[in-house]
Amino acid sequence: QITLKESGxxxxxxxxxxxxxxxxxxxxxxxxxxxxxxxxxxPGKALEWLALIYWDDDKRYNPSLKDRLTITKDTSKNQVVLxxxxxxxxxxxxxxxxxxxxxxxxxxxxWGQGTLVTxxx
Amino acid sequence: SYxxxxxxxxxxxxxxxxxxxxxxxxxxxxxxxxxQQKPGQAPVVVVYDDSDRPSxxxxxxxxxxxxxxxxLTVSRVEAGDEADYYCQVWxxxxxxxxxxxxxKVIVL
Numbered sequence: 001q002i003t004l005k006e007s008g009x010x011x012x013x014x015x016x017x018x019x020x021x022x023x024x025x026x027x028x029x030x031x032x033x034x035x036x037x038x039x040x041x042x043p044g045k046a047l048e049w050l051a052l053i054y055w056d057d058d059k060r061y062n063p064s065l066k067d068r069l070t071i072t073k074d075t076s077k078n079q080v081v082l083x084x085x086x087x088x089x090x091x092x093x094x095x096x097x098x099x100x101x102x103x104x105x106x107x108x109x110x111w112g113q114g115t116l117v118t119x120x121x
Numbered sequence: 122s123y124x125x126x127x128x129x130x131x132x133x134x135x136x137x138x139x140x141x142x143x144x145x146x147x148x149x150x151x152x153x154x155x156x157q158q159k160p161g162q163a164p165v166v167v168v169y170d171d172s173d174r175p176s177x178x179x180x181x182x183x184x185x186x187x188x189x190x191x192x193l194t195v196s197r198v199e200a201g202d203e204a205d206y207y208c209q210v211w212x213x214x215x216x217x218x219x220x221x222x223x224x225k226v227i228v229l
Binding site: 060062096107112113 | 156
Protein backbone atom coordinates (compact mmCIF):
# COMPACT_ATOMS: atom_id res chain seq x y z
CA GLN A 1 0.00 0.00 0.00
CA ILE A 2 1.03 3.62 -0.44
CA THR A 3 2.56 5.42 2.52
CA LEU A 4 4.32 8.77 2.84
CA LYS A 5 6.19 10.31 5.73
CA GLU A 6 7.56 13.80 6.16
CA SER A 7 10.77 14.58 8.01
CA GLY A 8 12.67 17.72 8.81
CA UNK A 9 13.25 20.34 11.48
CA UNK A 10 10.52 21.15 13.95
CA UNK A 11 11.87 24.55 14.98
CA UNK A 12 13.41 27.22 12.82
CA UNK A 13 14.53 30.81 13.13
CA UNK A 14 13.40 33.60 10.83
CA UNK A 15 15.36 33.92 7.58
CA UNK A 16 16.54 30.31 7.69
CA UNK A 17 15.91 27.88 4.84
CA UNK A 18 13.56 24.96 5.49
CA UNK A 19 14.33 21.58 3.98
CA UNK A 20 11.67 18.90 4.24
CA UNK A 21 11.94 15.35 2.98
CA UNK A 22 9.06 13.12 2.00
CA UNK A 23 9.94 9.43 2.01
CA UNK A 24 7.39 7.17 0.40
CA UNK A 25 6.67 3.55 -0.44
CA UNK A 26 4.14 1.68 -2.51
CA UNK A 27 4.84 3.55 -5.75
CA UNK A 28 7.77 4.79 -7.77
CA UNK A 29 8.73 7.74 -9.93
CA UNK A 30 9.81 5.18 -12.48
CA UNK A 31 6.12 4.82 -13.29
CA UNK A 32 4.58 7.38 -15.61
CA UNK A 33 2.05 9.91 -14.34
CA UNK A 34 3.26 9.64 -10.75
CA UNK A 35 3.30 12.89 -8.80
CA UNK A 36 4.02 14.02 -5.25
CA UNK A 37 3.02 17.33 -3.79
CA UNK A 38 3.30 19.43 -0.64
CA UNK A 39 0.50 21.12 1.24
CA UNK A 40 0.72 23.15 4.43
CA UNK A 41 -1.74 24.19 7.10
CA UNK A 42 -1.10 26.93 9.66
CA PRO A 43 -2.61 26.16 13.07
CA GLY A 44 -6.37 26.57 12.91
CA LYS A 45 -6.30 27.66 9.27
CA ALA A 46 -7.01 26.26 5.84
CA LEU A 47 -4.96 24.00 3.61
CA GLU A 48 -2.57 25.70 1.21
CA TRP A 49 -1.05 23.91 -1.76
CA LEU A 50 2.69 24.53 -2.18
CA ALA A 51 4.23 22.49 -4.96
CA LEU A 52 4.03 19.34 -7.06
CA ILE A 53 6.59 17.26 -8.95
CA TYR A 54 5.86 14.62 -11.56
CA TRP A 55 7.64 11.47 -12.66
CA ASP A 56 9.13 13.30 -15.66
CA ASP A 57 10.53 16.06 -13.40
CA ASP A 58 7.85 18.52 -14.43
CA LYS A 59 7.21 20.89 -11.52
CA ARG A 60 4.44 23.21 -10.41
CA TYR A 61 4.53 25.87 -7.70
CA ASN A 62 2.07 28.02 -5.84
CA PRO A 63 2.42 31.36 -7.64
CA SER A 64 2.40 33.33 -4.39
CA LEU A 65 5.35 31.34 -3.00
CA LYS A 66 7.14 30.39 -6.18
CA ASP A 67 10.19 32.53 -5.54
CA ARG A 68 10.85 30.79 -2.22
CA LEU A 69 10.14 27.16 -3.13
CA THR A 70 12.14 24.41 -4.78
CA ILE A 71 10.89 20.85 -5.18
CA THR A 72 13.12 17.98 -6.26
CA LYS A 73 12.97 14.21 -6.33
CA ASP A 74 15.36 11.33 -5.83
CA THR A 75 13.92 8.38 -7.70
CA SER A 76 16.44 5.89 -6.33
CA LYS A 77 15.64 6.81 -2.74
CA ASN A 78 11.86 7.25 -3.19
CA GLN A 79 12.08 10.74 -1.80
CA VAL A 80 10.84 14.22 -2.58
CA VAL A 81 12.50 17.26 -1.06
CA LEU A 82 10.94 20.69 -0.59
CA UNK A 83 13.02 23.71 0.29
CA UNK A 84 11.56 27.03 1.35
CA UNK A 85 13.81 30.02 1.79
CA UNK A 86 13.58 33.00 4.11
CA UNK A 87 11.28 31.42 6.67
CA UNK A 88 9.05 33.71 8.70
CA UNK A 89 6.78 33.13 11.71
CA UNK A 90 3.78 33.17 9.34
CA UNK A 91 5.23 30.01 7.77
CA UNK A 92 4.55 28.14 10.99
CA UNK A 93 2.38 25.24 9.87
CA UNK A 94 1.95 21.53 9.54
CA UNK A 95 3.52 20.49 6.26
CA UNK A 96 2.10 17.48 4.45
CA UNK A 97 3.37 15.57 1.47
CA UNK A 98 0.83 13.70 -0.61
CA UNK A 99 0.58 11.31 -3.54
CA UNK A 100 -1.09 12.73 -6.62
CA UNK A 101 -3.81 10.45 -7.95
CA UNK A 102 -2.59 8.80 -11.11
CA UNK A 103 -3.92 8.61 -14.64
CA UNK A 104 -3.74 12.34 -15.04
CA UNK A 105 -5.97 13.12 -12.09
CA UNK A 106 -5.51 16.32 -10.16
CA UNK A 107 -6.09 15.52 -6.50
CA UNK A 108 -4.23 13.85 -3.65
CA UNK A 109 -5.33 10.33 -2.74
CA UNK A 110 -2.74 9.50 -0.07
CA TRP A 111 -1.27 11.83 2.52
CA GLY A 112 1.54 11.69 5.01
CA GLN A 113 0.86 12.33 8.68
CA GLY A 114 2.31 15.82 8.46
CA THR A 115 5.11 17.52 10.33
CA LEU A 116 4.72 20.70 12.37
CA VAL A 117 7.31 23.36 11.66
CA THR A 118 7.47 26.30 14.04
CA UNK A 119 9.29 29.48 13.08
CA UNK A 120 10.29 31.64 16.01
CA UNK A 121 13.17 33.82 17.05
CA SER B 122 -5.73 33.76 -9.08
CA TYR B 123 -8.65 31.39 -8.76
CA UNK B 124 -10.53 31.53 -5.45
CA UNK B 125 -12.78 28.92 -3.85
CA UNK B 126 -15.13 30.20 -1.16
CA UNK B 127 -16.80 28.02 1.47
CA UNK B 128 -18.99 28.91 4.45
CA UNK B 129 -17.00 28.81 7.69
CA UNK B 130 -19.38 26.40 9.36
CA UNK B 131 -22.46 24.27 8.85
CA UNK B 132 -24.48 22.91 11.76
CA UNK B 133 -26.63 19.84 11.42
CA UNK B 134 -28.51 17.49 13.73
CA UNK B 135 -27.72 13.78 13.66
CA UNK B 136 -29.68 11.98 10.97
CA UNK B 137 -30.21 15.13 8.95
CA UNK B 138 -28.48 16.32 5.77
CA UNK B 139 -25.49 18.65 5.61
CA UNK B 140 -24.81 20.60 2.46
CA UNK B 141 -21.42 22.27 2.02
CA UNK B 142 -21.07 24.79 -0.79
CA UNK B 143 -17.90 25.65 -2.66
CA UNK B 144 -18.13 28.75 -4.82
CA UNK B 145 -15.83 29.60 -7.69
CA UNK B 146 -16.03 31.34 -11.04
CA UNK B 147 -17.47 28.82 -13.51
CA UNK B 148 -16.46 25.99 -11.18
CA UNK B 149 -18.85 23.77 -13.11
CA UNK B 150 -16.24 23.55 -15.86
CA UNK B 151 -13.66 22.10 -13.48
CA UNK B 152 -13.30 18.81 -11.63
CA UNK B 153 -13.91 19.33 -7.93
CA UNK B 154 -12.54 17.18 -5.17
CA UNK B 155 -13.52 17.12 -1.50
CA UNK B 156 -11.45 16.28 1.56
CA GLN B 157 -12.49 15.53 5.10
CA GLN B 158 -10.07 16.46 7.88
CA LYS B 159 -10.60 15.48 11.48
CA PRO B 160 -8.65 17.17 14.29
CA GLY B 161 -5.01 16.18 14.37
CA GLN B 162 -5.29 14.09 11.22
CA ALA B 163 -4.31 14.44 7.59
CA PRO B 164 -7.03 15.17 5.04
CA VAL B 165 -8.84 12.26 3.39
CA VAL B 166 -10.47 12.52 -0.01
CA VAL B 167 -14.18 11.70 0.22
CA VAL B 168 -15.27 12.75 -3.27
CA TYR B 169 -13.20 13.20 -6.44
CA ASP B 170 -14.03 14.31 -9.96
CA ASP B 171 -17.19 16.08 -8.77
CA SER B 172 -19.12 13.01 -7.67
CA ASP B 173 -17.00 9.86 -7.49
CA ARG B 174 -16.27 8.22 -4.16
CA PRO B 175 -13.08 6.36 -3.26
CA SER B 176 -13.55 2.85 -2.01
CA UNK B 177 -14.51 2.82 1.64
CA UNK B 178 -16.33 6.16 1.56
CA UNK B 179 -20.02 5.72 2.39
CA UNK B 180 -22.68 6.49 -0.19
CA UNK B 181 -23.93 9.12 2.24
CA UNK B 182 -21.27 11.41 0.77
CA UNK B 183 -22.44 12.85 -2.53
CA UNK B 184 -20.91 15.53 -4.70
CA UNK B 185 -22.39 17.73 -7.39
CA UNK B 186 -21.07 20.61 -9.47
CA UNK B 187 -22.74 23.13 -11.74
CA UNK B 188 -22.41 26.76 -12.66
CA UNK B 189 -20.52 28.66 -9.98
CA UNK B 190 -21.13 26.27 -7.10
CA UNK B 191 -20.05 22.76 -6.19
CA UNK B 192 -21.77 21.04 -3.30
CA LEU B 193 -20.85 18.21 -0.98
CA THR B 194 -23.94 16.63 0.53
CA VAL B 195 -23.69 14.39 3.55
CA SER B 196 -26.92 12.56 4.26
CA ARG B 197 -27.92 10.84 7.49
CA VAL B 198 -25.20 12.72 9.32
CA GLU B 199 -23.42 10.92 12.14
CA ALA B 200 -21.32 12.24 14.99
CA GLY B 201 -18.26 10.86 13.25
CA ASP B 202 -18.85 13.19 10.29
CA GLU B 203 -17.92 16.19 12.42
CA ALA B 204 -14.81 17.54 10.71
CA ASP B 205 -13.44 20.24 8.45
CA TYR B 206 -14.21 19.84 4.77
CA TYR B 207 -12.22 21.37 1.92
CA CYS B 208 -12.97 21.57 -1.77
CA GLN B 209 -10.12 21.60 -4.26
CA VAL B 210 -9.64 22.14 -7.99
CA TRP B 211 -6.83 22.39 -10.50
CA UNK B 212 -6.64 25.89 -11.91
CA UNK B 213 -5.53 25.31 -15.47
CA UNK B 214 -5.02 29.02 -16.09
CA UNK B 215 -2.18 29.28 -13.62
CA UNK B 216 -1.35 25.57 -13.50
CA UNK B 217 -1.75 24.96 -9.82
CA UNK B 218 -3.94 23.39 -7.17
CA UNK B 219 -6.39 25.54 -5.25
CA UNK B 220 -8.02 24.64 -1.95
CA UNK B 221 -11.20 26.16 -0.64
CA UNK B 222 -11.38 28.14 2.57
CA UNK B 223 -12.77 25.17 4.48
CA UNK B 224 -16.04 24.43 6.26
CA LYS B 225 -16.41 23.07 9.76
CA VAL B 226 -19.32 20.68 10.02
CA ILE B 227 -20.77 20.73 13.51
CA VAL B 228 -23.02 17.88 14.54
CA LEU B 229 -25.44 19.17 17.13
